[in-house]
Amino acid sequence: MGMEFVDLFNQWASSYDDTVAGKDPEYREVFEGYDEMLGRLAKLSVSPVMEFGVGTANLTRKVIDQNKVVLGIEPSSEMRRIAKVKCPEAAIYDGNFLEYPKLLTPIRSIISSFAFHHLTSNEKVEAIQSFRDRLEDDGKVVFIDTIFKDKEHKQQLIKSAERQGFLNLAQDLQEEYYPFLEELREMFVLNGFEVTFEQLNKYAWLIQAKKGE
Numbered sequence: 001m002g003m004e005f006v007d008l009f010n011q012w013a014s015s016y017d018d019t020v021a022g023k024d025p026e027y028r029e030v031f032e033g034y035d036e037m038l039g040r041l042a043k044l045s046v047s048p049v050m051e052f053g054v055g056t057a058n059l060t061r062k063v064i065d066q067n068k069v070v071l072g073i074e075p076s077s078e079m080r081r082i083a084k085v086k087c088p089e090a091a092i093y094d095g096n097f098l099e100y101p102k103l104l105t106p107i108r109s110i111i112s113s114f115a116f117h118h119l120t121s122n123e124k125v126e127a128i129q130s131f132r133d134r135l136e137d138d139g140k141v142v143f144i145d146t147i148f149k150d151k152e153h154k155q156q157l158i159k160s161a162e163r164q165g166f167l168n169l170a171q172d173l174q175e176e177y178y179p180f181l182e183e184l185r186e187m188f189v190l191n192g193f194e195v196t197f198e199q200l201n202k203y204a205w206l207i208q209a210k211k212g213e
């Protein structure tokens with residue numbers, strides 16, 4: 001469940017850091033400002049932190065450098081192998097948004113960058129319900145991910161990718177589970193979160209959801 005992209009990430013792991021650094025023109029705009037975006041997310045996190053979809057630990061590294069405790073969850077063994085080399089201080093476990101080891105540490109923030117879109121709509125709802133249960137009363141979720149403002153925006157981004165000859169990107173935009181903003185807002189609100197959205201680049205948004213009373 002929610003694991004259909006793991007083979008892709010095992011293959012991508014060794015070149016992933018080149019992609020986020022902008023070396024692949026096709027994904028340059030998706031990750032534009034990557035380092036600054038992750039820096040901002042790290043600052044917003046409150047320890048103890050649970051991070052999903054750690055990847056090569058670029059966000060994890062920034063959070064650890066702020067002396068915060070991070071429990072990382074990552075389903076790809078290749079990503080975990082690189083993450084443990086780059087961030088040996090972090091505890092990184094095999095798991096995904098919906099299934100992960102039972103860890104007893106109280107969690108005050110749940111963070112993730114560029115990973116939540118791997119869940120279908122139903123899986124996102126299930127994950128958000130579980131965030132509410134997992135977080136302390138003053139807890140929050142802070143994510144960065146691609147979101148479509150609405151259907152027209154989705155079509156604009158797909159056409160723009162096609163015009164530039166970025167056919168893999170165009171296919172991702174159609175086939176992965178990037179949510180519409182209002183759909184994601186409703187998922188958080190119905191589960192008792194107060195949520196805000198801020199656009200960070202052409203694709204990526206900062207999503208902050210505070211657990212309500």
Ligand SMILES: C[S@@+](CC[C@H](N)C(=O)[O-])C[C@H]1O[C@@H](n2cnc3c(N)ncnc32)[C@H](O)[C@@H]1O
Pocket residue numbers: 001002003004005006009020052053054055056057058059073074075076079095096097098112113114115118119
């Ligand atoms: C685009 S990478 C982002 C990595 C890192 N967070 C970053 O910002 O560079 C997406 C990551 O999410 C992981 N992933 C895929 N499906 C997942 C799931 N269902 N639950 C948690 N993580 C998942 C992938 O293995 C991959 O490491």
